Amino acid sequence: MTWPPLREELRGVEPYGAPQLDVPVQLNVNENPYPPSARCVADIATAVAEAASTLNRYPDREFTELREGLAAYLSTDGGRGITPEQVWAANGSNEVMLQLLQAFGGPGRTAVSFAPTYSMYPEYARDAMTGWVAGRRHEDFSFDLDHAKALIAEHRPSVVLLPSPNNPTGTALPHEVIGAVCELAAEHDGLLVIDEAYAEFRREGTPSALELLPRMRNLVVTRTMSKAFALAGARLGYLAAAPEICDALRVVRLPYHLSAVTQATAVAALRHAPELLGNVDTLRAERDRTVAWLRERGHRVADSDANFVLFGLFEDRHAVWQGLLDRGVLIRETGPDGWLRVSIGTAEEMTAFKDALGEVVG
Ligand SMILES: Cc1ncc(COP(=O)(O)O)c(C=O)c1O
Known part of the structure; x- marks a missing residue:
């Protein structure tokens, strides 16, 4: 019997969780970028x-x-x-x-x-x-x-x-x-x-x-x-x-x-619901702008009704993810092969994302 006496199906399983890294622009877990007032x-x-x-x-x-x-x-x-x-x-x-x-x-x-x-x-x-x-x-x-x-x-x-x-x-x-x-x-x-x-x-x-x-x-x-x-x-x-x-x-x-x-x-x-939800419209507009920007650059983008956007396709998505991280922008390597997901942040954060992506993929 191996120690500790873990359930068979849990052996070797990694705990779930996106990397929690201390970087300037965090767009990886679909949080709302605006703190409460x-x-x-x-x-x-x-x-x-x-x-x-x-x-x-x-x-x-x-x-x-x-x-x-x-x-x-x-x-x-x-x-x-x-x-x-x-x-x-x-x-x-x-x-x-x-x-x-x-x-x-x-x-x-x-x-x-x-x-x-x-x-x-x-x-x-x-x-x-x-x-x-x-x-x-x-x-x-x-x-x-x-x-x-x-x-x-x-x-x-x-x-x-x-x-x-x-x-x-x-x-x-x-x-x-x-x-x-x-x-x-x-x-x-x-x-x-x-x-x-x-x-x-x-x-x-x-x-x-x-x-x-x-x-x-x-x-x-x-x-x-x-x-x-x-x-x-x-x-x-x-x-x-x-x-x-x-x-x-x-x-x-x-x-x-x-x-x-x-x-x-x-x-x-x-x-405080109206106030806490007050940034939803700003985020939706920022999302729609991000979708349009990515499509203009020839990326494939899934239609989004959420506060994130799935885009691709990249031959080596890990290299793109790493390139963004090297520039202080953390997004998520998730979804089908070749795709990446970016959460919608503030206008400044999305500018940082676009600048970094431009540098990484041209
Ligand atoms: C589709 C979906 N459902 C549920 C959750 C869980 O959210 P929470 O446990 O914070 O309410 C998430 C979190 O990212 C999600 O993406």
């Missing part, structure tokens, strides 16, 4: 100080005030009349999705997604002892419904995980696809999880899956405060779904999983 920081500090005076007690296990705040926010962004009973939250949408697989996956069950997609999905499945099947997309990363139909019929997944907008491609799903996959999943009593981590960045006319919730009882829509809300450091993700789905998650969550400090931070931040 001084007023927001002060409000969060006051709320956290109040919470600190009660830290001898466990926090509200049902995070009631936070659920109310999240439900109210969702009702302003695509979700009509969402109630606190339809909302669940955890430490990042990463934890929300792990809990979904702990509750609705498990031994003998299968989760399905369609590559290229978010690389954490197979890890949630592995950690929740759930079978994992990855289908594919069309060459332009659009969704291949016929292929999905066949795959779902074959594997009868209990959970289908689909990000919209997708990471790393940035492409969003039309309602027709979400509705069709939801019905396919329902044929085998499966859930469809639409991961909307980047939904607030979607382009004009791109809908949110929240609009479909009233009609689809097996639909789950996850969101996060890490991206548009500029609160990645707080670790707060959430979902909207039928109340019985939220109720089931109470069975698998660890006791008091959301600390009093996290709850106080998120509730205070939600009071």
